Amino acid sequence: MTPTRTHGTGGTETLAGAFAAHFGHAPDGLWQAPGRVNLIGEHTDYNEGLVLPFAIDRTTTVAVAARSDRRMLLTSTFTGAAPVEFDLDTLDPDAFDPGPAGAWSAYPAGVAWELGRAGVSVPGFELLVSSDVPVGAGLSSSAALECAVASALAELAGAELNATELADLGRRAENNVVGAPTGIMDQYASMLGAEDCAVYLDCRDGSFRRVPLGLDESGLVCLVIDTKVAHAHAHGGYAARRASCARGAELMGVNALRDLDTNDLARAEHILDGETFRRVRHIVHENDRVARTVDMLESRGAAAIGALLDASHRSMRDDFEISCAELDLAVHTARASGAIGARMTGGGFGGSAIALVPEADTGRVEDAVWRAFSDRGLRTPDTFAVRPAAGAHRL
Known part of the structure; x- marks a missing residue:
């Protein structure tokens, strides 16, 4: 599916017009929230650790109008289908089954359900995404x-x-209704993002501060390489990694892997089986890399963090085992073609890699990646630059 871009006034007017065409009246308003790139700190969030994401200038926009009843009518520009309908009073997350065509509707329906659980009197509503x-x-x-x-x-x-x-609320919707065992990083990045800043988040207590990235001052571009290998958090490897981390914490006698540091790894190697030890080692070192990345950004600038990105990818490839051949190829090719550092980003098993690239070398890196994928008979990846952007807001 190819969603419609909604940046700028023209996009806003187009979405409001599409809403009117669907529902016969204007929306009450339009709200927008960004996606995110995780600069470093992978799978540390649900281990109560440290992360450093930033909101990006790729966004999701919703046009919404309240109803006088308790019905939800949900549709999108990328399905073209009739709205998916639910009743707020009878929505049961344990029996929620919108079918494959409406699978995306679990996210807005889950948010509405969680708001109700939090004591908010949510009206019925119509929504276009x-x-x-x-x-x-x-x-x-x-x-x-x-x-x-x-x-x-x-x-x-x-x-x-x-x-x-x-x-x-968004995180609980994803956990309890969608069924994906994610941590809080993604939603915090989307809500708290700011231009030219990453969000340095402590996932244990929710404390955060914004850290200037200074990519322009360093002459760098953050290039995303979308391998087109789709992943899904609601099942499979992500849940297995989370369970392995919980097992490691229990065997090490701590509440969460955040409580361990590099001095504990020798003991962990004696206590844990080989696979669980590797999972634990990734989390311990990744927390350390996040803190060191922030120190580097604040003392020396973005051009100094490349080696930490490289080390993070090796750890995810070898210890956490969440990379794939396409991600490894993207990272290796970007580094060999001029990137100062590169790593996979996100939950793994597909998705995207990021590379910090000198602005003048961006085209060369993109060409090299496309050629490398073509030479191996792989789908051509999407490559595009992203900028640190503002968090969720009403348009």
């Missing part, structure tokens, strides 16, 4: 949708919820 965040690319298209919908419904309901409360 448009997005240019690639689906399945590891750029948190789901969090962008959740945060846009949470912002819209909270405002329509008159609920005074702050950005972190809305982010947590």
